[in-house]
Amino acid sequence: MAATHKVALITAGTAGLGAQIARALAPDFRVVVNYANNADRAASIIKELEQIPCSHASPSQPRFHAVKADVGNRDAINKMVEETVKTMGRLDVVVSNAGWTRVTNFFNIEEQMEESDWDKCFLYNVKSHLWLAYATKEALKKSQGSFITTASVAGVKPSGSSLPYAVTKAAAIHLSKSLANIMAPDVMFNSVSPGLLLTEWDQVKVLANSRSMTGNNILLDSGLTL
Numbered sequence: 001m002a003a004t005h006k007v008a009l010i011t012a013g014t015a016g017l018g019a020q021i022a023r024a025l026a027p028d029f030r031v032v033v034n035y036a037n038n039a040d041r042a043a044s045i046i047k048e049l050e051q052i053p054c055s056h057a058s059p060s061q062p063r064f065h066a067v068k069a070d071v072g073n074r075d076a077i078n079k080m081v082e083e084t085v086k087t088m089g090r091l092d093v094v095v096s097n098a099g100w101t102r103v104t105n106f107f108n109i110e111e112q113m114e115e116s117d118w119d120k121c122f123l124y125n126v127k128s129h130l131w132l133a134y135a136t137k138e139a140l141k142k143s144q145g146s147f148i149t150t151a152s153v154a155g156v157k158p159s160g161s162s163l164p165y166a167v168t169k170a171a172a173i174h175l176s177k178s179l180a181n182i183m184a185p186d187v188m189f190n191s192v193s194p195g196l197l198l199t200e201w202d203q204v205k206v207l208a209n210s211r212s213m214t215g216n217n218i219l220l221d222s223g224l225t226l
Contacts, residue, residue: 100165
């Protein structure tokens with residue numbers, strides 16, 4: 001029997017923002033959480049998600065799955081997507097949540113000149129989103145799905161843990177807007193820019209289900225950037 005219960009893939013989905021998004025989507029979606037190294041933490045979040053009641057009377061199985069992949073590696077991304085579609089039977093929503101930074105004094109220019117920080121931020125905060133969008137494009141076209149990038153208020157207002165982080169998060173927002181144009185009308189692309197405390201998970205659910213919103217960056221910062 002073909003799977004009709006929608007599937008969401010969340011990168012860096014076993015802790016922090018990713019885990020919170022997984023919890024928010026669990027009632028309505030089958031969820032695949034990606035992790036880089038910590039298999040025990042992945043098993044723990046899967047066990048937790050399984051306790052969340054499903055809104056579907058007869059949900060497709062499996063409801064939840066964890067897949068290991070370093071999203072800074074394009075081949076690993078391709079394999080992650082292949083495993084997701086093979087295991088779940090479809091893909092409707094991608095939450096590209098992985099990223100990287102090194103904590104510095106933002107206002108100390110000397111601390112912002114480390115070339116390796118720029119390279120790694122660009123890899124995980126920009127290129128990984130592009131690679132994942134490309135790897136999932138056929139599955140998302142088929143489902144008329146949505147791709148949501150986790151950006152940051154640091155990409156809107158110069159701030160945050162480091163200059164490379166702020167600049168590459170701004171690039172992630174522009175990448176999402178550009179992909180919304182390139183992939184229209186088949187796939188919806190949006191980004192969310194959370195502040196330090198993000199509790200408005202329903203907004204992510206709205207983006208996951210929307211067929212009318214694309215090319216937007218949603219600020220969830222309690223007015224921080226005003």
